[in-house]
Amino acid sequence: MNWNRFKSLRYQDSALGLALDISRIPFPDGYMASMEERMQKALADMAELEKGAIANPSEKRMVGHYWLRAPQLAPTPEIRAQIESTLAAIKDFAARVHSGAIAGPKGKFRHLLVVGIGGSALGPQFVSHALGSPRRDKMEVHFFDNTDPDGFDYVLGQLGSKLARTLVVVISKSGGTIETRNGQLEAAAAFKAAGLDHPRHFVAVTGAGSRLDQLAQAEGWLARFPMWDWVGGRTSEMCAVGLLPAALQGIKVDAILKGAAAMDAVTRRSATAQNPAALLALMWHFATNGRGEKDMVVLPYKDRLLLFSRYLQQLVMESLGKELDLAGNVVNQGIAVYGNKGSTDQHAYVQQLREGVKNFFVTFIEVLKDRSGAPFEVEPGVTSGDYLQGFYLGTRDALSEKDRWSVTLTLEDVSPRSLGMLVALYERVVGLYASLVGINAYDQPGVEAGKKAASGVIALRQRLGAALKAAAGAPLTAEALASQAGGDPEAAFKILEHLAANGSVRKASRKPWFESTYSA
Numbered sequence: 001m002n003w004n005r006f007k008s009l010r011y012q013d014s015a016l017g018l019a020l021d022i023s024r025i026p027f028p029d030g031y032m033a034s035m036e037e038r039m040q041k042a043l044a045d046m047a048e049l050e051k052g053a054i055a056n057p058s059e060k061r062m063v064g065h066y067w068l069r070a071p072q073l074a075p076t077p078e079i080r081a082q083i084e085s086t087l088a089a090i091k092d093f094a095a096r097v098h099s100g101a102i103a104g105p106k107g108k109f110r111h112l113l114v115v116g117i118g119g120s121a122l123g124p125q126f127v128s129h130a131l132g133s134p135r136r137d138k139m140e141v142h143f144f145d146n147t148d149p150d151g152f153d154y155v156l157g158q159l160g161s162k163l164a165r166t167l168v169v170v171i172s173k174s175g176g177t178i179e180t181r182n183g184q185l186e187a188a189a190a191f192k193a194a195g196l197d198h199p200r201h202f203v204a205v206t207g208a209g210s211r212l213d214q215l216a217q218a219e220g221w222l223a224r225f226p227m228w229d230w231v232g233g234r235t236s237e238m239c240a241v242g243l244l245p246a247a248l249q250g251i252k253v254d255a256i257l258k259g260a261a262a263m264d265a266v267t268r269r270s271a272t273a274q275n276p277a278a279l280l281a282l283m284w285h286f287a288t289n290g291r292g293e294k295d296m297v298v299l300p301y302k303d304r305l306l307l308f309s310r311y312l313q314q315l316v317m318e319s320l321g322k323e324l325d326l327a328g329n330v331v332n333q334g335i336a337v338y339g340n341k342g343s344t345d346q347h348a349y350v351q352q353l354r355e356g357v358k359n360f361f362v363t364f365i366e367v368l369k370d371r372s373g374a375p376f377e378v379e380p381g382v383t384s385g386d387y388l389q390g391f392y393l394g395t396r397d398a399l400s401e402k403d404r405w406s407v408t409l410t411l412e413d414v415s416p417r418s419l420g421m422l423v424a425l426y427e428r429v430v431g432l433y434a435s436l437v438g439i440n441a442y443d444q445p446g447v448e449a450g451k452k453a454a455s456g457v458i459a460l461r462q463r464l465g466a467a468l469k470a471a472a473g474a475p476l477t478a479e480a481l482a483s484q485a486g487g488d489p490e491a492a493f494k495i496l497e498h499l500a501a502n503g504s505v506r507k508a509s510r511k512p513w514f515e516s517t518y519s520a
Contacts, residue, residue: 017412042435065235069261094247117173119233121145138250144183175210259420277428287361296340300365309339318443337377343391362406369413475517
């Protein structure tokens with residue numbers, strides 16, 4: 001790794017305020033040329049996707065998140081009109097909430113509870129944390145992003161007596177996502193317990209005609225915003241899923257969209273060396289041998305980007321983690337993603353990165369602007385930000401010394417525009433990499449399999465309840481109850497242990513443990 005290689009391989013776009021250093025991935029001189037034909041095909045595939053090709057054949061739908069920041073590129077006038085009218089409605093609704101034209105029983109809404117999971121939570125959480133400011137925010141934001149009862153109680157405990165001034169946004173495209181449904185029911189119950197009429201506080205973001213859409217209409221919720229079948233959850237940050245919470249928080253959503261559109265324009269370039277998404281996709285391919293043989297460690301040296309690795313986990317792993325390629329061959333593709341933030345990682349897992357198993361490559365994210373206010377010197381002529389950069393550069397060199405590979409993405413600042421750029425860049429990288437390795441980045445059969453398996457567990461739980469009731473209080477082992485309920489004894493044991501811990505059944509402990517009995 002030397003200065004001449006750095007000069008020849010560093011990409012910089014001053015207009016965007018972005019740079020990309022790939023010089024610390026040790027690809028040989030002929031690598032780019034050897035991949036050019038495949039990259040041009042990937043770029044052509046992406047161009048067809050943006051024109052409205054069926055990019056998700058298993059669900060027979062288009063993939064159009066790129067149109068969200070450039071409605072003029074939508075394949076039909078109807079889709080363009082939907083995008084533009086929804087954005088206008090989001091901004092109008094947020095303005096009326098901020099002005100108090102839409103208010104709760106005790107005045108203006110000051111708090112926002114977002115109920116969602118996966119892409120309906122990770123994107124909004126990332127943007128809220130990255131761009132929020134206690135001094136500037138119009139609303140304080142909270143999230144239900146799981147079906148953990150204690151998690152619900154923790155958030156509701158934070159809100160406490162503030163429910164009367166809390167607006168709730170429930171996000172689910174299908175309207176049947178169990179975690180979101182449960183969060184919505186828990187929130188509604190909390191409002192009822194506080195003597196509040198929850199429909200006067202609730203807003204839905206969902207597909208037209210979904211169960212959630214029907215419920216919101218029947219109960220008279222404050223508003224409903226659409227989700228479209230051509231926007232996947234992990235690429236939904238720039239539709240109502242992400243823009244509505246951001247606008248309500250007071251974040252400049254137009255700047256997010258403009259940043260994404262600017263990045264899209266750059267990453268459509270056919271010249272690989274002038275396309276940062278193409279360069280990153282090729283680095284992923286080289287670093288992982290096109291087979292996911294190494295993990296990607298994301299280390300942003302900025303507190304505001306802490307949640308970026310969590311956001312990327314879904315975007316990358318749900319898009320690329322596929323059993324089959326486009327020809328139906330078993331390939332078991334994917335790139336595992338994890339990360340935290342610098343310099344926290346100096347005191348966490350950098351020790352292993354430098355001296356442990358060499359099964360990863362690093363994505364450093366450097367932000368040049370330290371803070372919005374005046375600099376503060378912790379030593380003569382040295383700021384905390386200088387130390388942060390020192391830790392980043394030191395860690396990068398320490399890893400390079402041990403032949404640990406890395407790329408560095410440099411941003412001028414963390415702003416709505418740069419965040420839009422960041423999201424758009426990685427959306428494009430994922431699509432290009434998927435084309436390079438011949439998989440579909442836009443379906444998620446594994447997620448659906450997990451949901452079906454969870455439904456089976458709930459069905460067994462109901463049958464076990466019936467078996468316990470039929471036993472009329474007689475104590476039975478998990479194995480006996482599983483036999484009566486027609487289920488797997490291990491699953492039955494786990495369910496019964498959970499029920500016993502929560503007081504729903506009585507447990508009599510025995511030795512060995514599997515002879516323990518349960519009764520109604």
